[in-house]
Amino acid sequence: MRPDVLTVCFVCATQNEEKRNLNLGGHVGFDSLPDQLVSKSVTQGFCFNILCVGETGIGKSTLMNTLFNTMFENEEASHYQNGVYLRPRTYDLKESNVQLKLTIVDTVGFGDQINKEDSYKPIVNYIDTEFENYLQEELKIKRSLFNYHDTRIHICLYFIAPTGHSLKSLDLVTMKKLDSKVNIIPIIAKADTISKSELHKFKIKIMSELVSNGVQIYQFPTDDETVSEINASMNAHLPFAVVGSVEEVKVGNKTVRARQYPWGIVQVENESHCDFVKLREMLIRVNMEDLREQTHARHYELYRRCKLEEMGFKDTDPDSQPFSLQETYEAKRKEFLGDLQRKEEEMRQMFVNKVKETEAELKEKERELHDKFEQLKRMHQEEKRKVEEKRRDLEEEMNAFNRKKVAVETLSLAQLLADPSPDTRALRCCYNGPGMC
């Protein structure tokens, strides 16, 4: 086909948006596309991430071991944790030729603190961090999403204590905080400890409390007709009441996983005993892919949208015109540079003001010192003048004294010379010499 003809056809197709059904003359081969996809996915392997939220000792690890029919690492949590933290553990599992990278994230210390106000925060942070890691990988220039280990949480199994009363406020608050971030399936743990009639009422109560508090839990999808019937009926069984056990017990001539009590045996996989099989079917066999898809298309998409909007990205400008990434980047860059310049100017101004203030303070101090110095100088001169005066007085006194002394001495001598007594004559001899006696 000539390039000009090709261009015309393309324009027609985009303008009319008309599709024509054509019959193929023979086998082409694109009917194998689904098989190609399956084979590619099988080679690549799958990953699935489960978050178990529930109080310490409620049966989280036992249920995981029972669900995947294996013994995962089990480290008992203590009841004396200062706060809640999340412990992820990843395992490589294989069933037939399908590889599954399974991550189980446990909430350690959940429900053990006296003040439980912030118990949901580490869980929300964990989910957001995993979304953020994925977003960062997506935004990289050289991204490798193909072999990226996706750790975003696909399902949150929320373990409810089998009290038979109602949901605790911790349960409601936590589920409410998580429902826009993750698919939640509420389950009643240790369901063997609650009677059948109580369990029925408890389930109804839990569902009505969730609805009245606006908590959105995961609904098994009913749009795919191959699973719509089973999924619709299972939605009516929520929350599942489960029993976990890895203990093997002989019942008749079969060995089953069960919990044995003095009065009887609770079989984990017996549907008249608990909903464990329903949970396993729904979670693993029927809806695992939908859970992965919902995580990506709904929860991650919401996180990504909010994050990009927060970063200033938009799809359209105020005139409803498409907004290009380049323009957004340029606008953001300009805004950032403007901000930077403004801040720089503010800081410069602040610095100048500070210097002026310090200069004024120093000048004031200098003036004060100068005044003080002048005052001291004056005082010193005054003192000096007084001392000088005193010195002069003393000198005068001394002169007067000396004059007086000389006069007294002269007078005494005259008297002595005039005295005729022998004693004074001898004295005169001594005083004037032997010729004068």
Ligand SMILES: Nc1nc2c(ncn2[C@@H]2O[C@H](COP(=O)(O)OP(=O)(O)OP(=O)(O)O)[C@@H](O)[C@H]2O)c(=O)[nH]1
């Ligand atoms: N009655 C009953 N007991 C159960 C059930 N599941 C687990 N348990 C028991 O509960 C105890 C705690 O179970 P775990 O599975 O270790 O609980 P956990 O929630 O993982 O505990 P931490 O990880 O320490 O928070 C164990 O003694 C289990 O045997 C159940 O369905 N019914």
Ligand SMILES: [Mg+2]
């Ligand atoms: Mg555990």
